[in-house]
Amino acid sequence: MGDELLQKVAGRFNTAVRESDIVARFGGDEFVIVLPDVRKADDVGEVAKKVIDEINVPFHLNGREVFVGASIGITLYPDDAVDAGVMLSNADMAMYLAKEKGRNRYQFFTPSMDDEVKRHMELERELRWAMDRRELVLKYQAVIDLDTGRMNGVEALVYWNHPDRGLISPDVFIPLAEETGLIGAIGTWVLSTAAIQAKA
Known part of the structure; x- marks a missing residue:
């Protein structure tokens, strides 16, 4: 097909x-x-x-x-x-x-694109190393029922704790992960890490 x-x-x-x-x-x-x-x-x-x-x-x-x-x-x-x-x-x-x-x-x-693309490619290269270097971290955001005001659960958000750039939010690097095919490995890491942390 x-x-x-x-x-x-x-x-x-x-x-x-x-x-x-x-x-x-x-x-x-x-x-x-x-x-x-x-x-x-x-x-x-x-x-x-x-x-x-x-x-x-x-x-x-x-x-x-x-x-x-x-x-x-x-x-x-x-x-x-x-x-x-x-x-x-x-x-x-x-x-x-x-x-x-x-x-x-x-x-x-x-x-001017040359410099921008080089920065983008450098970030992609660093993202490939991020999991091996244990630079990804999970943060949790509460899911609130607006009718009762009670917490129904949490949403796991993956952040990249970059050694030079500091904490990078998912909206910056997740599109890059999708584009480069790294999203599958990151998704697996998020699920297993969230399960381990929930059990703990």
Whole structure:
């Protein structure tokens, strides 16, 4: 089903672009679209909107509706770079930030992104070590019945006690954990730690 979905996604891309444009699968669920002979940046933005609109229409696989989203990074030749490898890297950085802002967005590359993405990647690297270094901590928040004023239970919230940045709240690093696939391991740690603490 995954392969069939990728084929259908590629078909939608082809619907959104001109015959002279190039659509290529870059690996996994990443695609590259090359738009030759573009007069202005706004035209690229319009194509990105069309691609997102096409992808937002539900896909039908084995009698089921499947919903996917698209995050698009855009870089311009020769304004941003003249080397294909650098252009791909620029587009990747822009896509990274588009994902951070929420699904179904596009983002143009700007030179300032380089520093921002490097900080983001550094945080991702440190998050991978956080569990091994026992930097994650659980804090509990009471769940109150508003009618009776009584506490019905508690909600476990995971915080990251970063050695340099101090206590980082979940709203900062949980999206990063979801994006990088670390959320499963963190979720397992939260459940087992909460169970051990509840027993104690």
